Amino acid sequence: MSRPKALVLRSTGTNCQDETQRALARGGADAEILHTNRVIEDPSRLDPYSILVFAGGFSFGDDLGAGRVWGAQLRHALGDRLQRHLERGGLVLGVCNGFQVLMETGIFEPDKTPATRDMALYANASGHYECRWVHLKTLNTLCPWLTPGECFPVPMAHGEGRFVVRNLAAMETLAAARQLALAYTPPSGEGEPSYPDNPNGSMGHIAGVTDPSGRALGLMPHPERNLDPWNHPEAAWLGRRSEGEGARFYARMVEVAKAEA
DSSP, X not given: OOOOEEEEEEOTTBOOHHHXXXXXXXXXXXXXXXXXXXXXXXXXXXXXXXXXXXXXXXXXXXXXXXXXXXXXXXXXHHHHHHHHHHHTTOEEEEEXXXXXXXXXXXXXXXXXXXXXOSEEEEOOTTSSOEEEEEEEEEOSOOOTTOOTTOEEEEEEEESSOEEEESSHHHHHHHHHTTOEEEEEEOTTSOSOOOTTTSSSOOGGGEEEEEOTTSOEEEESSOGGGOOSGGGSTTGGGSOOOSSOHHHHHHHHHHHHHHHTO
């Protein structure tokens, strides 16, 4: 079968595009990197791709808030194109700053305006930048390349990753719609995480969410930084592993795109 085409989008200040391209290529996709400005010049450039990934980093320096400028740019210039990509069966992923950017586009709540949205990403509860390894647990989610109940280690590095919702009713609505995708967990995968297992104070310990279709996923930690077995700081104590857990995350995404092509 032909390899799915994946596009890693970058902007001024992104810095994770190369490892993201490597993760997708290693997972079986023909992956390319393109600056957002080139797509805005010609939105039809998105048409050949079944996977769109918004890379992490510090777009526009996060000077007006994490992901705010790039997200506003995408919302106004490419918002309709992103929705059409999902409607025709495409997949979208935003990692760390890419998650912040997608949050600003409104892709996770397409029927709401910026003033009426129920979810946002705020500054970490610790009041400072957090850079550490954490564990994620997959929830009962619509995302087609995640396996509910699975627990895996992944590095994170951000200053504004605290997931918040307007109220408890909004959280219950998201859970019922299966849009809550990933949660921080203790290494055992059991019990309630406290700091630093929940590194940013996210409500409900949420680390990732989807849009209503499940085809767009955003998460704060970086699976693309855990592709090889030696990436983990405790690799010598984890037993024999042929790859890092992040490699499987991207390979499964590519498998879904290939199966639905």
